[in-house]
Amino acid sequence: MYLYDSYDQAMVDARVEEFRDQARRRLAGELTEDQFKPLRLMNGLYLQLHAYMLRVAVPYGTLSSRKMRMLAHIARKYDRGYGHFTTRQNIQYNWIKLEDAPDILADLATVEMHAIQTSGNCIRNISSDQYAGVAADEITDPRPWAELLRQWSSFHPEFTYLPRKFKICVIASANDRAAMRLHDIGLELVERDGRIGARVFAGGGMGRTPMVAPEIRDFVEEDELVSYLEACLRVYNRYGRRDNKFKARIKILVHELGVDEYRRQVEEEFAHMRQLGIQPPTEELDRIRAYFAPPVYETGLPEEVDRSDPDFALWLDRNVLPHKQPGYAIVNISLKPVGGIPGDASADQIDLMADLAERHSLDQLRVTHAQNIVLPYVKKADLYTIWQQLDAAGLGTANLDRISDMIACPGLDYCSLANARSIPVAQKIARRFAGNGKEEAIGELKLKISGCINACGHHHAGHIGILGVDRKGTENYQLLLGGSGAEDCSLGAITGPGFTEDGVVDAIERATDLYLAQRQEGERFLDTYRRLGMAPFKEAIYG
Structure with missing residues (x-):
């Protein structure tokens, strides 16, 4: 760290x-x-x-x-x-x-934290894969790159007042666990001819005009990354709309210029950046990398885990993932208890997670973009002890990537921009599927809820998405199907007329019932939707 x-x-x-x-x-x-x-x-x-x-x-x-x-x-x-x-x-x-x-x-x-650039028309918090450094499928740890970009972007004099807020994501796996292509700039670290570099995507985002970022460059050398991003930002800062905040994001600029023209202007600016020598010296990235050196793992640890407790075995199957180091596991702590507020944790729960990290995860935790917490360095021998403590504190819900593990914004309960409440809808959905016993049969289903068009709940990227709108003074909920923030990135389509709060819960159950009846072996909800298309789902939902 x-x-x-x-x-x-x-x-x-x-x-x-x-x-x-x-x-x-x-x-x-x-x-x-x-x-x-x-x-x-x-x-x-x-x-x-x-x-x-x-x-x-x-x-x-x-x-x-x-x-x-x-x-x-x-x-x-x-x-x-x-x-x-x-x-x-x-x-x-x-x-x-x-x-x-x-x-x-x-x-x-006092603990090396701040709130700088978490708002405003500037480069926001750099996000990354929550399994960085421990995932077997990554080509390198992306966090040194993310930290380099954090330092580059903090108080950057040229990019402090951009046309609109700006979000960057860095991953290092072909499996996208961070919705990289739905960012203003997304970087996927790749290896070519023995060298590490980045594929660069620009112009993604959600909100009222959702777009999946196109690829701008298939490879940028490691020692030229900052110069290239500087060029991307300069073109945006120069031509991004400042007269209309709804058209101010880089996705609008890339769309209106066209990908080829935006790429041409970036390459032109990049050549200029090279002449100026903007890129920090190679030693700077090496200095940062030293903070992220792999830990000293214990060896010869047991691989077997006693699964005799059925509740623990269910949690193992759903919330614990393989680690690249033998004898270790990745623990996902769900902040989505049935009937709870997605993403919320009490002070006591936060303290407990800190204690567990200190004792059992090499003193480290991760926050996920799905509003959960990860313990990335857990010995398999410690899993039962960890689960017992989590379960006793209301943090043992076994629902990772299930329908109740939903993303939800605070909505109209808190946000001055919201048109509708998100939290009560999330709670009703979780209770419905806990009560009807269908969650296990449905399997992976990513449901996401936003209380307004700004899409803080990522509803466009949900296998099932819900958008709360104001319809003549009444809260109304539009249902979307077919979105994904993963490597198969796609935007959900609206099914039709909206629903009441209770009506949208019924509609989701009808959609999932059709999936259970029509799926082929191995298909997720998203796969079945893509195979069948909207029509049968619309018929099931509206009758």
């Missing part, structure tokens, strides 16, 4: 004191809300329906137990005893008082 040097710490400490003065002036009435808004947003502070919301950066989702305990402390001291883990691998707190915000940032700075 990357550790701050004196420059990092000084940068974060200076930002805390700067914001402390800004908050003081706002509380004293010396700044209006319009004057204060851009200042607070650059520090991750939003004004929501009921209170301020603070979004804390968790670069590429990686946390130590020390950092995790600080997140629990903030939830306990400054919020209402919980935090909400997000699809950007961050955490946010929904009940923050403005007068407390500077103290929270100061507390975060």
Whole structure:
């Protein structure tokens, strides 16, 4: 894990004191809300329906137990005893008082954390594969690259006020576990002729105009990556729409220019970047890589796990994945208990996960883009002990990638932008499928819910997606089918007229019943939908 040097710490400490003065002036009435808004947003502070919301950066989702305990402390001291883990691998707190915000940032700075660039029209938190460094299918650990880009993009003077927010993702596997092609820029690290480089995708995103990012370049050398991204951003910053925020994302620019023309302009700018020598020296990436050196694993560990407890065996099958190191496993902790709020964890639960990481996972945790937590370095011999403690704390739900393991935004319960509630719909779906016993038969099904067109719940990328809209003052829910954020990336299609809150739950059950009746051997819900097309599902849903 990357550790701050004196420059990092000084940068974060200076930002805390700067914001402390800004908050003081706002509380004293010396700044209006319009004057204060851009200042607070650059520090991750939003004004929501009921209170301020603070979004804390968790670069590429990686946390130590020390950092995790600080997140629990903030939830306990400054919020209402919980935090909400997000699809950007961050955490946010929904009940923050403005007068407390500077103290929270100061507390975060003591454990090398901050909220810088978690909002605003800048480069946001760099995301990555939650199994980075431990997945058997990756060609290299993508986190050093993600950290290099974090350092490059932090306070970048040219890209602090982009036309719109900007999101970058880095993966190193052909299996995309981070929705890489639905980012403004996505990087897939690949090997060519014995050299590591990156495939570059640009122009993806969700929101009111969802688009899958096209490939812009099939290979960028490792020592030219920053120059190439600088070129991509410069073209966007130069020509991105600033007169209309709904058309300001890079996906609109790439679409309107055309992929070939955008690529041509990037290559032209890239040649200029090479002349300027923008790329940091190779030694800088080597310096960063040293922080991510593989741990010293124990050898000769047992592979066998006692499966005599049926509840533990079910959790093993669903939530525990193979590790590249013999004797170890990857543990996924579900933050989706039946009837719970997806992505929420109490301060006590956060503390427990920190304790388990310290004792059983080489002091490391990961936040996933699906709003769960990963213990990446667990000995198989410790699995039963871990499960018992998780289960006792309400964290032992065995539902990874099942219908109840859904992504959901906070919706109208918290968000000032939302048109409809997401949380009650998620809770009703989970209860319905827990009660009817169909979740196990259905198997992998990725369901995603957004409370408005901004798509923070990634509904476009769900095998089943739900979009809450306002229809003449009434909450209405559109149903989408066929989306995927994985390597088979696709956008869901709307089935037809929307539903009430209860009606959309019924519609999902009818859609999954058709799948169970029509699937062929080995097919997921998504596969059956792609084979049959929309028509039979629409008939089943609407009658």
